[in-house]
Amino acid sequence: MSKIHSTAIVDSSCEIDSSVEIGAYTVIGKNVNIDKNTIIGPHVVISSDCEIGKDNKIYQFSSISEIPQDKKFKGENSKLIIGSGNTIREYCTINRGTKAGGNSITSVGDNNWIMAYVHIAHDCLIGNNNVMSNATSLAGHVEIGNNIVLAGYVLVHQFCKIGDYSFAGMGAALNQDLPPYLLATGSFAKTHGLNREGLRRNNFEQITINALHKAYKLIFRSSNNPKNTNELEILSKEYKEVSNLLNFIEKSDRGVIQSSKQE
Numbered sequence: 001m002s003k004i005h006s007t008a009i010v011d012s013s014c015e016i017d018s019s020v021e022i023g024a025y026t027v028i029g030k031n032v033n034i035d036k037n038t039i040i041g042p043h044v045v046i047s048s049d050c051e052i053g054k055d056n057k058i059y060q061f062s063s064i065s066e067i068p069q070d071k072k073f074k075g076e077n078s079k080l081i082i083g084s085g086n087t088i089r090e091y092c093t094i095n096r097g098t099k100a101g102g103n104s105i106t107s108v109g110d111n112n113w114i115m116a117y118v119h120i121a122h123d124c125l126i127g128n129n130n131v132m133s134n135a136t137s138l139a140g141h142v143e144i145g146n147n148i149v150l151a152g153y154v155l156v157h158q159f160c161k162i163g164d165y166s167f168a169g170m171g172a173a174l175n176q177d178l179p180p181y182l183l184a185t186g187s188f189a190k191t192h193g194l195n196r197e198g199l200r201r202n203n204f205e206q207i208t209i210n211a212l213h214k215a216y217k218l219i220f221r222s223s224n225n226p227k228n229t230n231e232l233e234i235l236s237k238e239y240k241e242v243s244n245l246l247n248f249i250e251k252s253d254r255g256v257i258q259s260s261k262q263e
Helices: 196-201 206-220 230-238 240-251
Strands: 032-034 050-052 063-066 079-082 093-095 105-108 182-186 189-194
Touching: 050 063, 063 079, 079 093, 093 105, 189 196, 189 206, 196 206, 206 230, 206 240, 230 240
Parallel strands: 032 050, 050 079, 063 093, 079 105
Antiparallel strands: 182 189
16 A cells, blocks of 8 residues: 555655655655655645655644745755654744855754754754754754754844754844853843753763863853963863864854853
8 A cells, every 4th residue: 555645746756765654635846855764744845856864754734845035046956955863843844955055955964853833944054963942943054063952932043053062042042153062042142151951961971061161161251362271272182072162163153152141
């Protein structure tokens, strides 16, 4: 028995594994490839030019790989790539890329938990093992690393970057980069120290958390320039996590979110 519902419309150009399930009234456009054991719910629209990996679950009323919400888009070739093991809940919108993004690709990695009403705009690059809670919205060209939690109604400005193992609290509005390992809340968001609970849940050793906390205070709550701080240099040589934090800040184009308490 076919796993594609009789009311679904699937373009003849699609390559869909025989194990894929497609629900009632779902519409799948041209040049869509779907790998093994992915489940597409009812009333989903996958517009065109999309690659979807294995073991994903896309829930009803989601709009996947539609054209960008960008007036500069003139119909050029572009694509959405979704990895494996992702959960994409109801009413999510994920748009494909634009030429302005460099490679015309929006990409979502593996094992992400994307809750209802999340919007992922054109040219976003999403890593692995992230949680995006209800109604989180990412503007174009946002880059998100791995093991990040964005709470409900988080807003992220275009071109912002979010580092690994960070956390943005409910309703946070990010208009600058959020460095790895940190916690941010507010509108516009400020940092409030480390994402300690997230680090513990990801099995960071306490000695590493202590080193990151020390580095955070030196960077965000000290009048000294981090580049000229011997203590930071020593920490970065001893702990790769501190080195990652410093490298992220150094490479930031938009600047990074500042601490809520300046000293």
